Amino acid sequence: MKTFVYIDHFKGEVQPASWEALGLAKSFGSTSAIVFGSGVEAIVKDAFEHGADEVLLADDPALLDFRVEVFASTLSALASAQSPSLILFPSTTRTRELAATSAVDLNCGVITDATAVDVNGDSVVVTRPIYEGKLFEKVTCSSALQFITIRGRAFPKPEKQAGKTGTTTNVEAKTDALTTVEGYSVAEVGVSLNDAGVIVSGGRGVSNNPSLQPPAGLDDKQSEVWRAQQGFKLVGELASVLGGAVGASRAAVDAGYIPYSNQVGQTGKVVAPDLYIACGISGAIQHLAGIRSAKMVVAINKDADAPIFKAARYGVVGDLFVIVPALTEAFKRKLGK
Amino acid sequence: SEAKVKAEGGQISWGDAPLVINPFDEYAVEGALQQREAVSGSTVTVLCIGPESAKEALKHALAMGADDAILVSDPALKDLDTLGAARILAAAINKIGGVDMVIFGRQTLDSGSGLTPAQTARALGWSMLGLAGQIKVDSGSVIVERVIEEGRQSINAKLPAIISVVQSIGEPRYPSFMGIRKASKAEIPVWSLADLGASVQEAIVTRSELMSPPARESAVEIITGESPTEIADKLADKLIAEKVL
């Protein structure tokens, strides 16, 4: 099976699920990695070290920013010239649009968010969650070429082989742009929610500490946000000692405690960490929709009847302002930090 | 959107849950109504491919304040995949004519692939501005703040354009009393494939099997102790032993 893997990156920073896709592709045979960008030699080297036999490279100033129409035309031309039967992508906001767009040019099928890919001769059967993970479906694709985007953390990451190299083949960048990128305001995201092994999340409860005295001159709303920031600081410290990322409920986002990019759930991000610690989150069905693939959930909530405890393996009924810092200290001691 | 779904003999069973508007598309309607308020002289038309019962979702959008609704419905449109849906939507958008902007939801809740907006854009040859948290129209161009993994990206395109929106666009407004009255009386035109002069392409991606996820080992263990330190120590030991760190 002639398989290519698209390596997704933002300003040179590769989305780790790209390597997971590369590892999966290698299990089917030899593999070419597709790298698009401007000044991306470091990614090419990394792709070889993660197992690519060949890199198909379009390195062009027109590809500095991801613009879907430009990247899709480049990918479509490449796929038409080389006729692979399978292109794997990590599931990201960029690849979803890229695969969708190029599939119109090539009239091929796209399957998103695969959690298993079974290849048997020429037949490929993909398993993916639907209805927010309440069900799984197996799907097949009838076109000669198919695109599959894989869920982050659903497949093992290949070992890096330092110094391994391979063949680089240059491909032409298409430059027919319809859009102009004006700029970015990049959040201080730290560890990204998509590939975090541990996520510590805060909900509306992070603002609930009446004993904290906000600085003078703040009105009620500002005091609430100030308190929430103290709460999220504790959440962040726990995440940091565990090398994890910070998430949030929608109530925390709507109240202005933390940006939308941290939101977990139906209208936020769907995450799949090994450990998810929910602090001051009640466990509404829309929040749970985002954490169904977490291997283990721990809940810290002062209400023993909060529904989050039904989704949790371990729970503490108590005040997060007390329990979370105690937990941070315990891990510092036990993990020798 | 709180409907309970389960796999039943290879079919999806909705129990007795009513068909409702996809929550992401409520944000899309909200985004469109905001643009109508911002750009004088504009109108909002809501469009859906679906069975007769999908008129309920369109009526909800009319009640929120949309001006017109169109349903594309045809027995041949039963098993569409996203590529097929995108080509039909593109044909309908062309038939409506004079459209400057089409606003989509981020994804549908059921299959949740989120592919249709970009595929419709490509089928039309229009620009695609996905995952917008904010939309501003300025003399024939549109500037969109996109919410991506790494933060926000500001991107500019000439109209016409396809936009998909996320929750940051703003809470969908509630239908007004007047809106509900108007919607209940609305006659929604139904276009067939013949009306569109379009033919349907066979679905490329098809489902072969439906499964329920493995049941979660349940029963929470509540950690208790004399002091916060004792509780924290016990919990930390458990999590280290579970090898989830």
Ligand SMILES: Cc1cc2nc3c(=O)[nH]c(=O)nc-3n(C[C@H](O)[C@H](O)[C@H](O)COP(=O)(O)OP(=O)(O)OC[C@H]3O[C@@H](n4cnc5c(N)ncnc54)[C@H](O)[C@@H]3O)c2cc1C
């Ligand atoms: C269409 C739609 C989409 C949605 N999408 C999402 C989504 O993507 N993500 C999401 O999260 N929600 C989503 N929601 C909202 C969801 O229904 C809930 O309203 C939301 O998850 C509640 O957030 P919360 O748990 O932080 O707040 P609350 O429900 O208010 O819970 C706060 C919890 O904190 C506890 N608490 C308070 N103080 C403390 C303290 N000091 N220590 C410990 N515990 C404390 C309380 O006991 C309570 O259980 C959506 C809703 C709709 C209708």
Ligand SMILES: Nc1ncnc2c1ncn2[C@@H]1O[C@H](COP(=O)(O)O)[C@@H](O)[C@H]1O
């Ligand atoms: N049958 C349809 N009729 C109208 N719009 C649709 C239809 N299917 C998908 N869409 C739009 O495309 C978005 C993404 O859908 P999907 O690609 O199926 O996840 C939805 O939120 C809708 O805005």
